[in-house]
Amino acid sequence: MKIKWSTLALMVSISVTAQAQNLVSGYGVSVDASEIRQQIERSPDNTKDQMTKSDAVRALVSNIHVRRVLAADAVKSGIEQNPLVKEAIEKARERILSDAMLESIDQKNQPTLQDIEAYARTSYNANQGKFGEPEQVRASHILIRSGESNAREKLLEIHGQLKKGADFAEMARTRSQDPGSASKGGDLGYFSRGRMIKNFEDVVFAMNKKGELSEVFESPFGFHIIQLTDKKAAGVKMFAEVKDQLMREAQNAIVMQGRVKERERILQGSKFDEGNLQTLEKSLGAKP
Incomplete structure (x- = not known):
């Protein structure tokens, strides 16, 4: 019977692969590749990348082999008895x-x-x-820091432009000195009480109308103008x-x-010796 070269090559490949599964042997024991694959597959997802690095794989194979040899030696020496x-x-x-x-x-x-x-x-x-959920607001602000020359006056001038219809987000991007929010048009996102300094919260939570502007006020960070963009009453999250x-x-x-x-089933069918239990508890100094 003639065997095609492709078939023969496949048979040789399968044979070599099967032989290659034995990763290490010695002292009558060995470690197979399938064991390593299974152990890595059973490991937590967040550790698999680390475990599949070359050094980690070799260390895992070595550790299993050493442990297996020691276990075999323990049996031979009678330690297991x-x-x-x-x-x-x-x-x-x-x-x-x-x-x-x-x-x-x-x-x-x-x-x-x-x-x-x-x-x-x-x-x-x-x-x-x-x-x-507690009451929440969403607001934007413009900040001029206290150390800035004529800080209040500069913010009062900005406030006047806003009252005349200037775009708050654009003014925040170009004039606000708060690096965390200026690039977002002054937007601070949603927040509840306890997230901001007290006098800032007192001002913004006293506002009620979307688009409402606060007056210029001072905090430890400098002078602010706040625009209220949304307000959510306290309530319960939907399912x-x-x-x-x-x-x-x-x-x-x-x-x-x-x-x-299952635990209850087992315990219901079991009999506890109260006398012996109490004796044990007393000997241990157990307290009620």
């Missing part, structure tokens, strides 16, 4: 198996999207105080605004309910 070692192995086995069982329980209790949203809406309705957060919390809560039920 040490009572303390046997106890630690059993505890590790117990923890691994119980964690695996919990993951299985979690998978069985994964809720549907409808269940998650229903739980999220119930949580929202029962805890609306948690989603309260849509917090839905993503609540959906995540709801899914976790529903899954956790499955764990709680």
Whole structure:
């Protein structure tokens, strides 16, 4: 039977790839590439880039191989028969198996999207105080710093131009000495009380009409003119605004309910020896 060269090349490639999976061997043990891939895939997303660097991969392979050789040596030397070692192995086995069982329980209790949203809406309705928003304003300002010669007079002149119809944003871009907001036409965005200095907040929160101009006033930073661009009364965030957060919390809560039920089932079928428990508590000096 004739084999095409392309087929033969593919067979050779597969054979070489299979052989290349053994990354390191010695002392009767080895490390396979598939183990490394799996460990990296199971790692948190924010660490994968670091783990896939050449030095990190080689260090990971070396560490696993050394640990595996030491474990094999421990078996050969009889260390695993040490009572303390046997106890630690059993505890590790117990923890691994119980964690695996919990993951299985979690998978069985994964809720549907409808269940998650229903739980999220119930949580929202029962805890609306948690989603309260304080009164907010959006404002723009023009600042002339106190150290500027004739600062108040300069700002009064700007105020006069604004009252005659000059564009506030343009005046802020060309005349304001606040580097953080001047390039944005003086816009400070939305903010609630506690974000700005007190006398600045006192002025802006006393304003009510969109487009309203304040009089010139002084703060520790200098002289200001404020223009109110929006005002939001205190209220409660809409469900849509917090839905993503609540959906995540709801899914976790529903899954956790499955764990709680399993715990209750186990404890209901178990018998505690109150006498022995109280003796232990007394010996430990436990307090109620």
